[in-house]
Amino acid sequence: MANKENDIILTMTGVVKTFPGVKALDDVSIQVRRGSVHGIVGENGAGKSTLMKILSGVYTKDKGTIIFDGETIETTTPHQAMQRGLSIIYQELNLVNTMTAGENIYLGRFSEVNGMKGTHQKAREALDRIGSDIDTWTLVQDLSVSRKQMVEIAKALSFDSKLIIMDEPSSSLTQDEMKALAKIINQLRSEGISVIYISHKLDEIFDFCDTVTVMRDGKVIDTRPVEEFTRMDMISMMVGRSIEKEFPERPRKVSTPLMEVEGIKTKKLHDISFTLNKGEILGLVGLVGAGRTEIVRALFGADKIKAGTIKLDGEVVAIRNPRDAMKRGISFVPEDRKQQGLILPFSVENNISIATLKNLYKFGILDKNKERQIAEKHIKTLKIKTPTARTAVESLSGGNQQKCIIGRWMEIQPRILIMDEPTRGIDVGAKYEIYLLMKDIVENGGSVILISSELPEVLNMSNRVLTVCDGRINGEFDPEKASVDEIMAKALGVSVEGAMA
Amino acid sequence: MNKALMKAVKEYLVLLLVLGLVLITAVIEPKFITSGNMTNIMRQFGPLIMVAMGMTFVIIGGYIDLSVAGIMSLVAVVTLSLIDPIGQVGAIFVGLLIGAAAGFLNSLVITRSGAMTQAEGLFISYGMSVLYGGTALLYTGGVTNHLSYIESNYSLFTLIGSGTVGIFSVSFIIFLFLLLILYIFQNFTYTGRAICLTGGNKTAANLTGINVNRTIIIIWTISGFMAGVSSIVLFSRVTTASPVLGKGFELNAILAVVVGGTSLKGGKGSVARTVLGAMLVILLSNSMNLLGVTVYMQNVMKGLLLILAIWLDNLKGRR
Ligand SMILES: Nc1ncnc2c1ncn2[C@@H]1O[C@H](COP(=O)(O)OP(=O)(O)OP(=O)(O)O)[C@@H](O)[C@H]1O
Numbered sequence: 057m058a059n060k061e062n063d064i065i066l067t068m069t070g071v072v073k074t075f076p077g078v079k080a081l082d083d084v085s086i087q088v089r090r091g092s093v094h095g096i097v098g099e100n101g102a103g104k105s106t107l108m109k110i111l112s113g114v115y116t117k118d119k120g121t122i123i124f125d126g127e128t129i130e131t132t133t134p135h136q137a138m139q140r141g142l143s144i145i146y147q148e149l150n151l152v153n154t155m156t157a158g159e160n161i162y163l164g165r166f167s168e169v170n171g172m173k174g175t176h177q178k179a180r181e182a183l184d185r186i187g188s189d190i191d192t193w194t195l196v197q198d199l200s201v202s203r204k205q206m207v208e209i210a211k212a213l214s215f216d217s218k219l220i221i222m223d224e225p226s227s228s229l230t231q232d233e234m235k236a237l238a239k240i241i242n243q244l245r246s247e248g249i250s251v252i253y254i255s256h257k258l259d260e261i262f263d264f265c266d267t268v269t270v271m272r273d274g275k276v277i278d279t280r281p282v283e284e285f286t287r288m289d290m291i292s293m294m295v296g297r298s299i300e301k302e303f304p305e306r307p308r309k310v311s312t313p314l315m316e317v318e319g320i321k322t323k324k325l326h327d328i329s330f331t332l333n334k335g336e337i338l339g340l341v342g343l344v345g346a347g348r349t350e351i352v353r354a355l356f357g358a359d360k361i362k363a364g365t366i367k368l369d370g371e372v373v374a375i376r377n378p379r380d381a382m383k384r385g386i387s388f389v390p391e392d393r394k395q396q397g398l399i400l401p402f403s404v405e406n407n408i409s410i411a412t413l414k415n416l417y418k419f420g421i422l423d424k425n426k427e428r429q430i431a432e433k434h435i436k437t438l439k440i441k442t443p444t445a446r447t448a449v450e451s452l453s454g455g456n457q458q459k460c461i462i463g464r465w466m467e468i469q470p471r472i473l474i475m476d477e478p479t480r481g482i483d484v485g486a487k488y489e490i491y492l493l494m495k496d497i498v499e500n501g502g503s504v505i506l507i508s509s510e511l512p513e514v515l516n517m518s519n520r521v522l523t524v525c526d527g528r529i530n531g532e533f534d535p536e537k538a539s540v541d542e543i544m545a546k547a548l549g550v551s552v553e554g555a556m557a
Numbered sequence: 558m559n560k561a562l563m564k565a566v567k568e569y570l571v572l573l574l575v576l577g578l579v580l581i582t583a584v585i586e587p588k589f590i591t592s593g594n595m596t597n598i599m600r601q602f603g604p605l606i607m608v609a610m611g612m613t614f615v616i617i618g619g620y621i622d623l624s625v626a627g628i629m630s631l632v633a634v635v636t637l638s639l640i641d642p643i644g645q646v647g648a649i650f651v652g653l654l655i656g657a658a659a660g661f662l663n664s665l666v667i668t669r670s671g672a673m674t675q676a677e678g679l680f681i682s683y684g685m686s687v688l689y690g691g692t693a694l695l696y697t698g699g700v701t702n703h704l705s706y707i708e709s710n711y712s713l714f715t716l717i718g719s720g721t722v723g724i725f726s727v728s729f730i731i732f733l734f735l736l737l738i739l740y741i742f743q744n745f746t747y748t749g750r751a752i753c754l755t756g757g758n759k760t761a762a763n764l765t766g767i768n769v770n771r772t773i774i775i776i777w778t779i780s781g782f783m784a785g786v787s788s789i790v791l792f793s794r795v796t797t798a799s800p801v802l803g804k805g806f807e808l809n810a811i812l813a814v815v816v817g818g819t820s821l822k823g824g825k826g827s828v829a830r831t832v833l834g835a836m837l838v839i840l841l842s843n844s845m846n847l848l849g850v851t852v853y854m855q856n857v858m859k860g861l862l863l864i865l866a867i868w869l870d871n872l873k874g875r876r
């Protein structure tokens with residue numbers, strides 16, 4: 057047993073990788089034991105995903121050595137890496153939208169599993185193994201983000217792997233799915249399979265991992281057994297300075313109504329009514345698919361409203377499209393940054409300037425200097441890690457892409473800022489900065505609507521919390537007084553007694 | 558260093574190809590550089606580049622316009638038939654209006670029907686092309702009309718078709734003028750940027766306050782209008798307005814745009830580069846004609862060129 061514990065599955069030594077303008081990895085060394093769960097944490101842009109992509113053959117290293125399962129690996133392709141027993145769940149989903157879930161799991165391996173029938177049979181087994189009831193015949197495009205992620209996980213597990221890399225696999229999983237993932241990871245460990253687990257959710261890191269490596273600015277800061285870390289240690293190592301708390305003070309309460317929503321109906325919503333006060337952060341809590349996103353999309357004019365009224369400052373306003381909403385000072389950070397937020401082939405500055413683009417034209421001609429200045433301002437205040445403002449936004453790390461979207465909306469100085477999962481994939485330091493931004497807005501008389509699947513975030517930041525269940529608002533809570541169980545029970549649609557039992 | 562060189566080669570491959578082609582043809586076939594042939598090339602260039610410039614906007618906006626062929630045919634036959642009843646200036650005006658209106662109609666069908674994907678747009682424009690082309694045939698009863706049968710004054714058409722100013726043909730000057738306007742429109746105006754952003758990601762553009770429907774209407778209308786201009790220039794030169802005048806122009810225009818380096822994925826591209834692409838397409842057919850390559854073989858070459866251009870575009874995106 058002791059022998060086996062010392063057995064090393066992966067050794068990377070002195071790995072260096074440079075992209076134009078950035079040294080993404082600077083002399084990185086890391087060792088992973090067989091049958092262990094090895095966590096990697098670090099700020100956005102620290103180089104975590106790049107390191108993993110070198111392992112899986114998406115990028116080639118500039119320098120350094122890699123020994124996997126006793127074999128020195130010079131160059132590799134994603135296909136070869138898989139054959140060696142290394143599979144990876146990428147941070148950005150990589151499924152073929154127009155194919156079924158089952159086909160995606162055995163993509164390119166149909167012959168190994170005896171054609172279509174075998175594919176669906178085997179895919180069913182793979183999904184059962186992770187406790188998921190997704191129908192293998194559903195098209196991936198019809199699945200929610202969290203279910204897509206489950207398909208990715210099933211796919212990675214369907215290879216006979218010795219090492220499975222999970223790059224933020226949980227960023228949009230529901231609680232039940234999260235529990236299933238925990239079970240899977242424990243099972244893998246007991247089978248002697250190693251897992252590299254990357255996440256910004258430190259709870260998971262402490263729950264799952266045996267060893268944790270902290271990275272910052274392309275370097276390894278430290279690797280230790282998880283017991284030797286405290287949460288605050290880990291955070292200060294990641295951000296390079298000490299941090300006392302994860303959430304700022306809750307903003308003070310106000311109760312002059314800013315927006316009154318009455319009886320809104322859309323395709324998925326029934327009779328939504330609530331009031332948003334001036335200077336308040338209003339949290340929406342509910343399961344994925346409960347209708348939280350639909351509520352804010354309706355307010356922003358992204359979905360058609362069939363009935364009901366929206367009042368701003370006591371006056372009924374017509375919001376037929378996002379432009380109407382923006383004119384009234386409403387802004388919206390959507391949940392899916394790649395599909396709904398960013399224009400990927402464009403530069404950081406183009407993506408930041410877009411919401412205020414019209415104002416940058418003088419006599420019909422674009423003032424490019426002003427565009428640059430705006431971008432530089434937000435790059436600085438939000439600490440967006442990018443070589444220049446002209447860099448293509450698609451080459452930024454996930455968290456930094458999110459910051460670009462937030463910068464875009466700060467520029468219109470919103471009266472109402474709607475944020476749908478604003479901190480997904482964002483590191484602890486940057487999260488704190490986003491919380492401060494939210495506070496800043498409400499302290500200057502604006503309001504924030506916050507949707508988040510991370511309960512601590514909603515409960516610590518909001519002045520009021522509404523629970524959403526099945527397209528309806530079914531409860532209102534004061535997060536300072538209500539208990540987590542109470543709120544969750546309401547969001548799940550069960551009576552409190554039922555939940556307690 | 559090596560990487561930078563590779564990048565430059567990929568970036569300017571089209572230009573290099575044009576130059577190489579010119580040199581090779583000039584060496585093998587001296588007739589190529591006679592002034593007669595040069596004028597010939599300039600004349601062929603006009604109509605194609607005009608359609609291709611309009612097409613560039615549609616492709617940047619994330620669509621492909623197959624209807625230009627039908628629009629060109631329709632505009633030609635209607636314009637010619639109107640010279641006698643309403644005079645030549647009026648006829649040109651109505652012709653251009655029909656071009657723009659046809660493009661506008663395409664965009665209405667796309668935005669109203671909600672069939673907004675690239676593939677749906679492609680087939681809608683194909684359907685519209687058949688519709689416009691069919692209308693042209695119905696209108697004329699399938700007969701080709703000649704400018705010389707016109708009784709009233711048609712000097713304007715003669716000027717457009719074969720007039721020169723100094724060493725430049727009038728059609729070339731029209732082209733330069735349109736290029737200037739479209740270049741400024743694309744690179745400096747809000748709508749020009751909005752077109753790129755819409756082509757880059759329609760959903761995100763809509764959620765950041767860009768009027769996506771308006772943008773779509775604008776690109777298709779530009780394309781229809783440019784097809785109208787092209788049609789008038791073309792039939793003025795050949796002095797006949799056939800109801801199938803535009804046939805084949807859609808593919809050559811797409812070829813010119815893609816060879817010029819505008820991505821079929823949408824979001825990126827430039828009218829200026831389309832000019833290079835169109836030049837290559839014209840030079841290619843001209844030199845192949847001179848070298849005695851059959852029309853069938855020329856089609857094979859064009860097909861290969863299109864595939865090569867799309868391939869190169871995909872390579873650019875890789876690391
Ligand atoms: N293809 C690329 N081209 C240019 N730069 C890149 C590319 N991929 C990554 N980078 C840069 O390398 C650095 C490391 O990025 P990486 O994606 O590894 O960060 P990360 O630690 O995974 O961050 P996150 O937590 O936000 O996912 C960043 O500065 C990023 O901008």
Ligand SMILES: [Mg+2]
Nearest residue numbers: 104105147454
């Ligand atoms: Mg990453």
